[in-house]
Amino acid sequence: MREVKLSLFGFGNVGRAVARVLLSKEAFFRERYRLKFRVVSVADTSGVVWLPEGMDLREVLAVKETFGKLSSWTNDYEVYSLTPKEAVREIDADIIVDVTNDKNAHEWHLAALRDGRGIVTSNKPPLAFHYADLVGEAEKRDLPYLFEATVMAGTPIITLLREGILADSIEGMEAVLNATTTFILSQMEMGQDFERALKTAQRLGIAERDPSGDVLGIDAGYKATILHCLAFHPITFDDIAVKGIAEATSGEVRRARERGRTIRLVAAVERGKVVVEPREVPLGSPLAVESHENAAVIRTDLLGELVIKGAGAGLKETASGVVSDIIKAALKV
Amino acid sequence: MREVKLSLFGFGNVGRAVARVLLSKEAFFRERYRLKFRVVSVADTSGVVWLPEGMDLREVLAVKETFGKLSSWTNDYEVYSLTPKEAVREIDADIIVDVTNDKNAHEWHLAALRDGRGIVTSNKPPLAFHYADLVGEAEKRDLPYLFEATVMAGTPIITLLREGILADSIEGMEAVLNATTTFILSQMEMGQDFERALKTAQRLGIAERDPSGDVLGIDAGYKATILHCLAFHPITFDDIAVKGIAEATSGEVRRARERGRTIRLVAAVERGKVVVEPREVPLGSPLAVESHENAAVIRTDLLGELVIKGAGAGLKETASGVVSDIIKAALKV
Numbered sequence: 001m002r003e004v005k006l007s008l009f010g011f012g013n014v015g016r017a018v019a020r021v022l023l024s025k026e027a028f029f030r031e032r033y034r035l036k037f038r039v040v041s042v043a044d045t046s047g048v049v050w051l052p053e054g055m056d057l058r059e060v061l062a063v064k065e066t067f068g069k070l071s072s073w074t075n076d077y078e079v080y081s082l083t084p085k086e087a088v089r090e091i092d093a094d095i096i097v098d099v100t101n102d103k104n105a106h107e108w109h110l111a112a113l114r115d116g117r118g119i120v121t122s123n124k125p126p127l128a129f130h131y132a133d134l135v136g137e138a139e140k141r142d143l144p145y146l147f148e149a150t151v152m153a154g155t156p157i158i159t160l161l162r163e164g165i166l167a168d169s170i171e172g173m174e175a176v177l178n179a180t181t182t183f184i185l186s187q188m189e190m191g192q193d194f195e196r197a198l199k200t201a202q203r204l205g206i207a208e209r210d211p212s213g214d215v216l217g218i219d220a221g222y223k224a225t226i227l228h229c230l231a232f233h234p235i236t237f238d239d240i241a242v243k244g245i246a247e248a249t250s251g252e253v254r255r256a257r258e259r260g261r262t263i264r265l266v267a268a269v270e271r272g273k274v275v276v277e278p279r280e281v282p283l284g285s286p287l288a289v290e291s292h293e294n295a296a297v298i299r300t301d302l303l304g305e306l307v308i309k310g311a312g313a314g315l316k317e318t319a320s321g322v323v324s325d326i327i328k329a330a331l332k333v
Numbered sequence: 334m335r336e337v338k339l340s341l342f343g344f345g346n347v348g349r350a351v352a353r354v355l356l357s358k359e360a361f362f363r364e365r366y367r368l369k370f371r372v373v374s375v376a377d378t379s380g381v382v383w384l385p386e387g388m389d390l391r392e393v394l395a396v397k398e399t400f401g402k403l404s405s406w407t408n409d410y411e412v413y414s415l416t417p418k419e420a421v422r423e424i425d426a427d428i429i430v431d432v433t434n435d436k437n438a439h440e441w442h443l444a445a446l447r448d449g450r451g452i453v454t455s456n457k458p459p460l461a462f463h464y465a466d467l468v469g470e471a472e473k474r475d476l477p478y479l480f481e482a483t484v485m486a487g488t489p490i491i492t493l494l495r496e497g498i499l500a501d502s503i504e505g506m507e508a509v510l511n512a513t514t515t516f517i518l519s520q521m522e523m524g525q526d527f528e529r530a531l532k533t534a535q536r537l538g539i540a541e542r543d544p545s546g547d548v549l550g551i552d553a554g555y556k557a558t559i560l561h562c563l564a565f566h567p568i569t570f571d572d573i574a575v576k577g578i579a580e581a582t583s584g585e586v587r588r589a590r591e592r593g594r595t596i597r598l599v600a601a602v603e604r605g606k607v608v609v610e611p612r613e614v615p616l617g618s619p620l621a622v623e624s625h626e627n628a629a630v631i632r633t634d635l636l637g638e639l640v641i642k643g644a645g646a647g648l649k650e651t652a653s654g655v656v657s658d659i660i661k662a663a664l665k666v
Contacts, residue, residue, distance in 0.1 A: 021500060021635065025500065025502070028502060029500075033499070148497075153636075154498065154500070154501070154635060154636050155636065155639055156493055156496075156497030156498055156639075159492065159493065159496050159497035160489055160492065160493060160497065163489075163492050163496050163497075163661070164481075164489030164492035164493065164496075164497075164657070165487065165489055165653065165657055166366070166656075166657040166660040166661060167354060167358065167362075167487070167652070167653050167654075167655075167656035167657040167659075167660060168487070168653055168657070169358070169361060286642070300653075302354065302487060302649045302650060302652065302653035303486075303487050303488065303643055303644050303650055303653050304643070304644055304650065305643065305644075306488055306489075306641075306642070306643035306644075307640070307641070307642040307643060308639075308640070308641050308642075309619070309639070309640040309641075309642075310636055310637070310638065310639035310640060311636050311637055311638075311639075316635045317635060317636055317637065319500070319635065320498065320500050320501055320633075320635035320636050321500075322500075323499075323500035324497065324498055324499040324500040324501070326500075327499040327500060328496070328499060
């Protein structure tokens, strides 16, 4: 049995879903991988709960869900005021788990790598802007730097590209990587206009209050950038062309449907060229996804066409990717 | 640059396709993985060409394609008469590549592992009958024992199950794993009866002269057994239920089509229960594959449904899986 020390950054919906998977599947991980996780710290924006001997995640979840923030916890544990950069340096952990939305997280990722810690992240901007630095630093130090949940949640497209088709040269990929836009476009197919479809998505919690990341294509663009880095060479989000769905009219969307086609926000990834834009796809195509499904069609020299399709959003679906990476990192560190 | 010594067993269509990929992508493997492969032996059923300093695969391919067997080669290289078991022990190689159909290959796989050699195989019976022994021996010695190409050719379902969804508990899988039966059933949908469809498949080289492995469901059964071993626990082919397509009538097949469904040879894999049989699937299902495509639908606790679809047969498609494993093993040994 190996005991591995985890330091968890971010305790919003995804962070708590990760904690719940770590709790509920503890016996499974112990039996299948002979791994036991000791969570030595949990941080939200209010503070860092830090207990070197490990904490009871049930209690941390209860506090967060009762009071809304970890700093309200005044009983058993100390709550520290540390920046993430201070925290990754001070807290003795084997693996840093970043499930925040911190756009500047690359700074503390690099600091953690330099201190010899492995990293698992679902946070996209660090990779979309600093892939070469981060992956380079991790490779130099032979440390895990894993990011399955950044693209298609737990659907393992990153593993597939990194470990599954090593002999193939990738020629291109087309993918639907954002579920919120799929939902909005589906509503528009049923007759709603864009504004009303967006409001429906927000009411159901599918779109965020500030929906720009999804509808302007930024989220899909981050993901497409990461796929390009993996398949070809490192680029940044600034190098790609992104057009969202805000200008799509319900007339266009319905007319596509009448022609047996459907409009989806498609990421097209070729060597040195990434385009994210609404495109018509045939209804029989793997890209004609519905609901929270994502799909990618990967074209290679040896295999021809390879399709992977699965959940691209959702809390336990995202936790699936994060915890799969935690296990992979734990088997390595 | 790492130089890795390969010993290749089997030089039929798949073995030669592997040799061609090793040749044609030599620069790619060198640049991307800093790996150089030195093929120290190539064996077919007629003999073993063995050259410790490595051989020119172009020459070996030319001899095989000109004379049909390696033992006809009397010029530059020695051709040895060695059983595979003798060969794996005598020949100094880092990785043994088995692309034979030898049903008793588990014996020399075990011998090779005990001598500290990694193994890459596309040969199904050793795994379908001796999974626990082989994988157990490899784990005990921390040696690679890789078999991506045994199921769905190079489409990386093995990597996906072994390395992609480590946090998930698999609930079940349904898959179409045999392309020859898909071809025959497609022909029957167009009005041919079973016998005639089989003859067409044989004429086109899609079915073998002795087609029983495909049409009786044995090939799909081997693959389904391997998937069960990976997802749940080791079993053998003797533990599963297999029914082929030989009894399907063109009437049944056409009537299914009229109902918007299609009959495919489906492998259903659950914990402790594997069934391979012709089943009706809706035309919109991922399992309604055509041509040489295979597909698998994997159901898990966290992700829900995950689909992987791609080439399940073909020479360069199979070589893709074999060479991907060779690279993975080479990065490990």
